[in-house]
Amino acid sequence: MENKTEVIVIGAGPSGVSAAIVLARAGKKVLLIERADNAGDKNMFGGEIYTKQTLEIFPNFIKEAPIERPLTEQGFFLINNEDSVKFSYKISPEKEADSYSVIRSKWDRWCVQEAQKAGVIFAPKTLVKELIVENDKVIGIQTELEKYYSDIVIIADGVNSLLAKQIGLRKEISDCDVTVNVKEVYKLNKEKIEDRFNIDEKSGYAAKILGGPLKNMFSIGFMFTNKETLTLGVGISLDDLKRLEKKPYELLEEIKKHPSVSNYIKGAEVIEYSSHMIPEGGYNKMPKLYKAGVMVVGDAAMLVNNVHFEGTNLAMLSGKIAAEVATEALNSGDYSEKFLALYDKKLRESIVIKDLITHKDTVSFLKKHIKTITELYPEIACEMFKVVTSASNEPKKIIYRRFFMKLIKSGVIFKSIPLGLFAIRKCLEK
């Protein structure tokens, strides 16, 4: 048959390219399809790739890939109306960083070049209109121009996955299962970045921002240092945007103006604005992952650990596991649903689904307590530091008493009990 290969991978993001390169290294014929002119053109993220899982796919990435900075310091900003409490975890400069900031247009392109070196055929500027299904088995793809056939198709088309939906693996996504993320990238010279974040050329800073303009919604702000740019963005649950009738880019503007953030980006030119959704449905909303002739990986399969902000690593791992199962299937000539169930099984044995199961009820739990987390905690934290640091003319005892009364009145202790119990349950449950 013409236009026939062993595996077609749809989407050249982290999950797709990982699947493709692992298959090619196993000697399989792979066609990697991307709708954009170049890999990475359509991609945006809240910015880090994870060392451990990336090394499994690209052992040479630290030396050879276009990485920006090792993220040696992770900060957390709890912001109140005008004040804030900031803290950060900084690793020793001798240690390998757990993650790196990258710019997707450069990073994704490099990954695809590595895949091509391993033998993957890359077809950019190709839009898959639909999957070709015969006798309930996926046998190929229909692009805008022609049909291609393969023994196995791997769907890696991202959060909106129209293809997983087409073949009934997933239903419509609902507004509580995604966050809308908007970010800006700022041009700032290297020295200024390093001065502002107290880092050197071999280190980098990332921050998560909680509260302030984002209070009372399931949301987070994020900031990343690149080599000569800074990234600042916000992600907000779509149901909260609807409920509060907020525009995502206006929330970004509010974060930018907050005194805890504004000086980092001062005088820096915005060189790009962008937006993307993150799947947040977790285990309960994970689609069926396979069917005869087909497997789903990465964001298309909702494989995101939103509690720890992990996504690209789970995408890469799922791509790798799907590729390993596809290799076995090709070797045995069996592409049936029964055989490909092995992908589901292996994914469940890996951290991908184990972690999703651990947090299957965490998002809905956090949403119930969102006011405490995003409004009360930043407020109390600021209040506490104010008590410790401000030298006023009032006697300390009165200040302590006022703070104590605030703790009681705000109910912060009482409201923290369920959060504490939830954390304990997560540690103990099987």
Place this chain on the structure above:
Amino acid sequence: MNINEKLSTLKYNKDKDSHLSVDNNICRKCIKKVCTYICPANVYEWNDNSSSLIIRYENCLECGACKIACEKNNIQWRYPSAGCGVKFKNG
């Protein structure tokens, strides 16, 4: 920085046809018109005079939020043609 200034930082390759469409008869009955505020690219605007939705599809960032958010399930959403639409350089 307003949304038009934000969008002016982006590179697009405009598709000749819109990849987004709605049935205005359904939009007329919609009270909240969620699409007019949740869209990160401000693609949708309600025009009272023509009683229809203005869709600036050429500004779309292809995030997919509108399709999910629409309470009437009335947004036909697909990807722009291959190679068309937004092109992020610093994503």
